[in-house]
Amino acid sequence: MTFTDQLAAAWQDNDSLLCVGLDPDPAKFPAHLKGRDDAIFEFCTAIVDATADLACSFKPQIAYFAARRAEDQLEALIAHIHEKHPGIPVILDAKRGDIGSTAEQYAVEAFERFRADAVTVNPYMGRDSVEPYLAFPDKGVILLCRTSNAGGSDLQFLDVGGEKLYQRVARLAAEQWNTSGQIGLVVGATFPAEIARVRQIVGDMPLLVPGIGAQGGDVEATVNAGKTAKTTGLMINSSRAILYAGQDENYAAAARRAAQETRDAINRYR
Numbered sequence: 638m639t640f641t642d643q644l645a646a647a648w649q650d651n652d653s654l655l656c657v658g659l660d661p662d663p664a665k666f667p668a669h670l671k672g673r674d675d676a677i678f679e680f681c682t683a684i685v686d687a688t689a690d691l692a693c694s695f696k697p698q699i700a701y702f703a704a705r706r707a708e709d710q711l712e713a714l715i716a717h718i719h720e721k722h723p724g725i726p727v728i729l730d731a732k733r734g735d736i737g738s739t740a741e742q743y744a745v746e747a748f749e750r751f752r753a754d755a756v757t758v759n760p761y762m763g764r765d766s767v768e769p770y771l772a773f774p775d776k777g778v779i780l781l782c783r784t785s786n787a788g789g790s791d792l793q794f795l796d797v798g799g800e801k802l803y804q805r806v807a808r809l810a811a812e813q814w815n816t817s818g819q820i821g822l823v824v825g826a827t828f829p830a831e832i833a834r835v836r837q838i839v840g841d842m843p844l845l846v847p848g849i850g851a852q853g854g855d856v857e858a859t860v861n862a863g864k865t866a867k868t869t870g871l872m873i874n875s876s877r878a879i880l881y882a883g884q885d886e887n888y889a890a891a892a893r894r895a896a897q898e899t900r901d902a903i904n905r906y907r
């Protein structure tokens with residue numbers, strides 16, 4: 638099954654546009670996990686198992702694993718998701734971007750080593766830097782377009798001949814690069830007007846929308862700006878607000894409550 642088909646099924650089956658972000662920071666773990674060699678895996682699998690029926694996707698952020706020499710735990714975590722929750726696609730958030738020959742290695746890393754269903758990619762180096770990911774026909778490739786951080790405007794808002802750079806990225810992706818229907822775009826929830834503009838440009842293309850929860854993005858404005866005619870089309874990511882909703886050994890139950898509230902809040906505006 639392709640990433641796009643899997644995502645469409647998860648939207649439907651779980652009645653959810655919520656992407657649960659997996660950004661494990663051991664400094665924020667409950668006391669009983671501290672010091673354990675497998676703490677990152679244990680923390681994340683408990684969150685995954687507690688929220689899988691409420692999510693349309695999981696998004697592990699690779700830096701949180703690599704910084705702790707825990708890539709083996711990332712591999713094990715993604716294997717666990719595939720085995721226990723096979724309907725939920727995994728987006729590896731790696732934001733890679735390099736010349737084609739190096740991008741080939743990043744694509745192998747994301748799709749063969751980590752077995753992700755999709756990967757985030759920085760499109761700054763252009764079409765040939767994105768093509769090696771597209772060579773995996775059943776995988777998703779999610780390009781940064783209008784990021785959620787304030788500094789994203791430094792470059793993404795530059796005028797490039799009558800339109801802004803993020804609009805050009807959306808147009809290139811939709812009109813020239815997406816010949817196989819594998820591409821999605823990242824548009825931050827902190828910029829709903831830009832979500833609406835991107836939606837106009839790209840039709841029904843899936844949008845990964847981080848920035849609700851800890852970054853303060855508005856759920857109602859995000860859904861109204863980004864939903865498609867089928868009231869799907871969005872993977873609205875929340876990481877810290879779900880992962881660290883509880884601080885003690887009941888953290889997974891607290892994460893479930895936070896995920897449920899977020900899923901339901903999103904659904905109110907669909």
Ligand SMILES: O=C(O)c1cc(=O)[nH]c(=O)n1[C@@H]1O[C@H](COP(=O)(O)O)[C@@H](O)[C@H]1O
Binds near residue numbers: 785824875877
């Ligand atoms: O590609 C991303 O996922 C991403 C793009 C972006 O523009 N902004 C953004 O916050 N992210 C990621 O989304 C997650 C947001 O986490 P929270 O702010 O804790 O919900 C982090 O993993 C970020 O790296």
